[in-house]
Amino acid sequence: MRSHVKLSAVVAGGLVAALAGCGGTTGPSTGSGGGTNTAASGDCSSAEVFCVGLVTDVGKVDDKGFNQAAWEGVEEVKGELGAQTKYIETTDPKDYAKNIKQFTDTKYDVIVTVGFLMGDATRAAGKQYPNTKFIGFDQFQADPVVPNVTGLIFHEDQAGYAAGYLAGLMTKTNKIGVVLGQEIPPTQAYAAGYENGAMAANPGIKVSKVYHPAGNTAFNDPVWGAGEAKKMLAQGADFIFGAGGNTGNGALQEAAKTAGAGDKIFCIGVDLDQWNTLPAAHPCLITSAEKHEKEGIGTLLKQIKSNEIKPGNFFGTAGISQFHDFDSKVPADVKTKVGDVVKKLEDGSLATGYKP
Amino acid sequence: MEWLQRNRISVGTTVVILVAAYVFYVVNDNVATSMFKGAWFFAVPLVLGALTGVVGERSGVVNIGIEGQMLVAAFTAFFTAAASGSLVVGVGVGMLAGIVMGAFLAFTTVKGLMDQIIAGVVINIVATGLTSFFYRPGQVLSANMPQWDIPVLSSIPLIGDVFFQTGPIALFALLAVPVVHLALFRTRWGLRTRSIGEYPSAADTAGINVIRMRLLNVTIGGIFAGAAGAFLSMEATAGFERGMTAGRGFLALAILIFGAWRPLRVFAAALFFGFTNALASQLQGVINIPQQFITLLPYLLTLVVLAVAAGRVRAPGAVGQPFVKGEGS
Numbered sequence: 001m002r003s004h005v006k007l008s009a010v011v012a013g014g015l016v017a018a019l020a021g022c023g024g025t026t027g028p029s030t031g032s033g034g035g036t037n038t039a040a041s042g043d044c045s046s047a048e049v050f051c052v053g054l055v056t057d058v059g060k061v062d063d064k065g066f067n068q069a070a071w072e073g074v075e076e077v078k079g080e081l082g083a084q085t086k087y088i089e090t091t092d093p094k095d096y097a098k099n100i101k102q103f104t105d106t107k108y109d110v111i112v113t114v115g116f117l118m119g120d121a122t123r124a125a126g127k128q129y130p131n132t133k134f135i136g137f138d139q140f141q142a143d144p145v146v147p148n149v150t151g152l153i154f155h156e157d158q159a160g161y162a163a164g165y166l167a168g169l170m171t172k173t174n175k176i177g178v179v180l181g182q183e184i185p186p187t188q189a190y191a192a193g194y195e196n197g198a199m200a201a202n203p204g205i206k207v208s209k210v211y212h213p214a215g216n217t218a219f220n221d222p223v224w225g226a227g228e229a230k231k232m233l234a235q236g237a238d239f240i241f242g243a244g245g246n247t248g249n250g251a252l253q254e255a256a257k258t259a260g261a262g263d264k265i266f267c268i269g270v271d272l273d274q275w276n277t278l279p280a281a282h283p284c285l286i287t288s289a290e291k292h293e294k295e296g297i298g299t300l301l302k303q304i305k306s307n308e309i310k311p312g313n314f315f316g317t318a319g320i321s322q323f324h325d326f327d328s329k330v331p332a333d334v335k336t337k338v339g340d341v342v343k344k345l346e347d348g349s350l351a352t353g354y355k356p
Numbered sequence: 357m358e359w360l361q362r363n364r365i366s367v368g369t370t371v372v373i374l375v376a377a378y379v380f381y382v383v384n385d386n387v388a389t390s391m392f393k394g395a396w397f398f399a400v401p402l403v404l405g406a407l408t409g410v411v412g413e414r415s416g417v418v419n420i421g422i423e424g425q426m427l428v429a430a431f432t433a434f435f436t437a438a439a440s441g442s443l444v445v446g447v448g449v450g451m452l453a454g455i456v457m458g459a460f461l462a463f464t465t466v467k468g469l470m471d472q473i474i475a476g477v478v479i480n481i482v483a484t485g486l487t488s489f490f491y492r493p494g495q496v497l498s499a500n501m502p503q504w505d506i507p508v509l510s511s512i513p514l515i516g517d518v519f520f521q522t523g524p525i526a527l528f529a530l531l532a533v534p535v536v537h538l539a540l541f542r543t544r545w546g547l548r549t550r551s552i553g554e555y556p557s558a559a560d561t562a563g564i565n566v567i568r569m570r571l572l573n574v575t576i577g578g579i580f581a582g583a584a585g586a587f588l589s590m591e592a593t594a595g596f597e598r599g600m601t602a603g604r605g606f607l608a609l610a611i612l613i614f615g616a617w618r619p620l621r622v623f624a625a626a627l628f629f630g631f632t633n634a635l636a637s638q639l640q641g642v643i644n645i646p647q648q649f650i651t652l653l654p655y656l657l658t659l660v661v662l663a664v665a666a667g668r669v670r671a672p673g674a675v676g677q678p679f680v681k682g683e684g685s
Binding site: 209210211213214217220221222223224225226227228230231234235236246249250253254256257277279280 | 386401496598602633638641647
């Protein structure tokens with residue numbers, strides 16, 4: 001009978017911890033909705049003043065992740081467009097609509113919302129305020145599209161393909177690996193692109209690929225990622241692609257600690273240039289499979305200004321980051337070939353072979 | 357001979373597993389070695405976490421706060437090491453954090469007579485909250501944890517590769533298992549510990565200070581969870597992430613039960629969990645069974661073992677019950 005009591009206690013404890021985990025990841029709160037003004041306020045309702053507002057997903061504009069990239073994208077074209085810009089940091093998912101409304105109330109021309117999770121709130125606001133333009137980062141627009149909402153999305157498989165192509169050209173052991181988070185469309189796209197890119201560069205290559213089996217911790221289990229990377233490296237892989245949030249970061253850190261890191265062992269980051277976000281991986285981080293979020297947002301803002309914007313989905317470009325300290329270790333012909341592939345992926349003359 | 361007779365099942369199982377492992381090694385040494393290495397890598401925090409459970413529950417105190425103890429230890433170990441630049445200080449402070457969390461559990465439940473399950477839950481929630489709030493990104497360790505090749509032992513085929521080419525905390529876990537086993541079953545401390553966990557009022561009558569001993573054991577037991585935490589953030593990876601224990605503390609509890617509250621069996625159970633984990637990822641994409649089913653295997657087996665062995669495997673008699681002198685139980 002004891003065992004029964006104990007097991008149920010274990011289960012209950014696990015549930016509580018899982019719930020606590022959810023609360024914990026929202027991070028430190030900065031009060032109600034947050035909000036920081038950066039420019040002198042003109043009247044956004046007048047036709048001459050071009051106002052761009054950005055609402056972050058839960059997180060800060062200096063998160064070294066997608067929120068920061070989005071804000072930098074806005075700031076980069078600010079001068080060129082003569083725009084007045086402002087951001088609101090979301091601290092609670094319940095505030096999505098409220099934060100968007102702060103901008104619509106003051107008649108902003110463009111509102112950028114960051115993150116897949118804000119998709120519904122953005123579409124709802126789009127329907128309610130047909131004269132405001134919306135850009136939704138990572139928000140796929142399914143039919144019927146809202147005429148004033150444009151989703152900015154990326155082909156993860158293209159970034160994966162370029163990374164795999166590089167690894168395929170450079171591997172000495174003909175074995176490379178990829179450690180992924182949960183098996184969902186974005187990770188599948190990265191993995192498929194990586195495999196196909198490696199095959200294209202090196203038909204004899206063997207690609208080991210592993211997805212995290214659990215649902216709730218799949219993107220936040222660096223120890224598991226490290227273990228899998230250890231196993232792949234022991235079985236002869238010399239490139240590790242970590243594509244799964246902190247789980248992937250664990251794999252990158254393991255490769256960075258392995259003997260020969262930077263000479264014989266290399267690793268590839270994901271989503272943004274992880275050279276800037278994960279210093280622990282510097283010993284092996286040759287490049288990152290990157291989505292060019294900043295450029296995508298800049299392009300869309302310019303299209304809005306010149307009235308060329310189309311509703312539906314806009315595909316931003318994806319490729320690989322610069323090599324930083326590894327610049328001298330990548331042979332010139334490899335650089336040329338990889339650059340060529342990235343260009344062909346961008347202009348559509350090369351397909352990655354990934355079918356969503 | 358008598359000892360062999362008594363332990364024929366455990367000895368037999370061990371021999372069969374060893375033979376199977378070496379057959380595998382002969383067939384493909386590279387894959388076998390990397391999989392068993394992966395199994396032990398996965399098992400280290402589970403073994404350590406479960407040892408905290410063994411010491412606590414053998415003394416009569418349920419500890420479901422191991423997850424929280426590990427998380428706080430992982431946090432303090434990494435950030436201390438990053439700030440001080442010393443790995444030794446980091447690991448030491450991590451273990452100390454485990455002990456402090458153990459002391460919290462001990463004082464609230466043994467002195468304060470708080471419900472032990474609730475105290476454990478409190479530890480888990482507080483640990484998640486504190487470590488999430490104080491987390492700062494961008495910190496790095498000044499150096500990696502060393503990797504040691506233990507002389508002679510590390511040249512044994514397979515076993516040497518798996519257990520004796522090792523980081524310091526994994527080695528600590530390997531040594532802690534037989535030490536706790538011997539202490540528990542061959543020393544006066546062990547006898548007393550087991551007696552206060554089985555029948556505290558009888559132990560009290562015999563002149564053992566039940567309260568003091570429980571306080572001490574639960575507090576000191578935290579050192580293993582502390583080491584597990586330091587392993588996660590410093591030896592297994594090189595950084596702390598929010599919630600990085602990812603349920604390993606609860607897995608350690610399952611292993612504690614699967615291992616029948618005995619250190620050696622806990623060790624075997626943790627290795628088994630580790631091996632199925634390595635098997636699951638090795639078989640991904642190779643055979644067409646959803647990986648989740650392979651990952652499920654150890655949990656299913658835990659249930660089967662508990663069901664079959666329900667009569668023989670049982671928790672310490674007084675586990676979960678606070679002891680109040682003079683009230684009996």
